[in-house]
Amino acid sequence: MQERDVVKEYYGKTLQSSEDLKTTACCDIGAVPEWLKPLLANIHPEVLSRYYGCGLIAPALLEGCRILDLGCGSGRDVYALAQLVGPTGEVVGLDMTDEQLDVARRHQGWHAEKFGYNNVRFVQGYMEQLDELNLEPGSFDVIVSNCVINLSPDKDAVLRGVHRLLKDGGEMYFSDVYADRRVPESVRTDPVLYGECLGGALYWGDFLRIARRAGFTDPRLVEDRPLEVTDPVLAAKTGAIRFFSATYRLFRSDKLETECEDYGQAVIYKGSIPNSLARCVLDKHHDMETGRVFPVCGNTWHMLKDTRFAPHFDFIGDFSRHYGIFAGCGGGLPYDDSASGGGDGAACC
Numbered sequence: 001m002q003e004r005d006v007v008k009e010y011y012g013k014t015l016q017s018s019e020d021l022k023t024t025a026c027c028d029i030g031a032v033p034e035w036l037k038p039l040l041a042n043i044h045p046e047v048l049s050r051y052y053g054c055g056l057i058a059p060a061l062l063e064g065c066r067i068l069d070l071g072c073g074s075g076r077d078v079y080a081l082a083q084l085v086g087p088t089g090e091v092v093g094l095d096m097t098d099e100q101l102d103v104a105r106r107h108q109g110w111h112a113e114k115f116g117y118n119n120v121r122f123v124q125g126y127m128e129q130l131d132e133l134n135l136e137p138g139s140f141d142v143i144v145s146n147c148v149i150n151l152s153p154d155k156d157a158v159l160r161g162v163h164r165l166l167k168d169g170g171e172m173y174f175s176d177v178y179a180d181r182r183v184p185e186s187v188r189t190d191p192v193l194y195g196e197c198l199g200g201a202l203y204w205g206d207f208l209r210i211a212r213r214a215g216f217t218d219p220r221l222v223e224d225r226p227l228e229v230t231d232p233v234l235a236a237k238t239g240a241i242r243f244f245s246a247t248y249r250l251f252r253s254d255k256l257e258t259e260c261e262d263y264g265q266a267v268i269y270k271g272s273i274p275n276s277l278a279r280c281v282l283d284k285h286h287d288m289e290t291g292r293v294f295p296v297c298g299n300t301w302h303m304l305k306d307t308r309f310a311p312h313f314d315f316i317g318d319f320s321r322h323y324g325i326f327a328g329c330g331g332g333l334p335y336d337d338s339a340s341g342g343g344d345g346a347a348c349c
């Protein structure tokens with residue numbers, strides 16, 4: 001069976017609800033933030049019961065945005081995001097599996113009535129062929145995805161298509177499963193491990209290379225957590241490989257440099273983003289407290305100044321003088337691993 005058929009079978013027929021999963025990979029066990037709880041309470045129980053995501057894909061400041069959800073499944077994130085973008089925004093959900101889309105579409109009217117507006121639509125298709133879906137290039141503010149890209153046999157094509165559909169200054173914000181090494185053939189071809197989002201997991205270093213090749217010069221890690229392979233049979237097959245769920249944000253901007261360069265710049269967060277009054281967290285290394293001067297590299301400056309975040313910051317400095325590489329930028333496993341006492345990548349990005 002082709003990878004796609006394995007995945008369609010797994011999400012269309014094998015799994016009937018989140019309870020049927022065999023690992024914690026395709027199921028987000030992280031705490032739901034308080035502000036999200038009332039939004040999830042507005043979502044139909046059947047949609048919620050078929051949630052197979054691995055992270056939170058709701059960045060700040062979405063009102064009025066146009067969002068695309070790759071591999072939207074039964075639509076939990078689409079319906080949550082629909083409330084965040086509001087009546088002036090739009091959320092498009094894309095999936096390839098009939099059974100998943102049937103659930104998502106069946107409850108569209110129910111949600112429209114609940115929200116008081118209909119701002120979602122669902123499209124059937126493949127995320128590797130985004131240019132065949134009549135979606136206008138440069139027309140999305142944000143593209144999200146929750147535990148889906150690992151299932152793609154052609155991840156390069158997915159990210160190239162995403163880059164093409166994003167507006168300049170827009171971002172891909174997505175959660176997925178990564179491995180601490182390249183996954184061997186025996187794990188990659190196991191249908192259950194593949195369906196459970198482990199077999200197709202990218203080695204994090206390869207993911208960064210693919211993202212950069214697609215035009216996302218400075219991928220930013222937002223959060224991560226180690227995954228447990230609880231099923232003993234599957235654990236024996238995966239052996240010493242460590243898996244992580246991680247959320248990345250990829251800004252589309254031609255101005256970003258390959259390294260974090262220091263121009264002596266800084267920003268001050270105004271404390272004006274809803275649900276983030278005390279601090280604004282751009283990524284794992286940029287937790288900016290309200291009112292405090294926060295030194296930034298040139299790339300972070302662009303991620304804040306040339307995007308929807310700009311009105312919420314004061315900007316200090318410019319690009320007229322270069323001071324070398326931004327201190328603290330480095331390599332190594334970027335994820336925190338409770339088993340080995342923390343990652344060694346204490347970098348700015």
Ligand SMILES: C[S@@+](CC[C@H](N)C(=O)[O-])C[C@H]1O[C@@H](n2cnc3c(N)ncnc32)[C@H](O)[C@@H]1O
Nearest residue numbers: 051052053071072073095096097126127146151
């Ligand atoms: C792990 S589930 C996640 C579903 C949803 N994001 C959620 O959080 O519940 C993966 C979904 O991606 C879809 N999918 C996998 N590969 C795809 C592809 N190449 N193109 C479009 N959809 C795909 C599957 O049909 C399935 O619904």
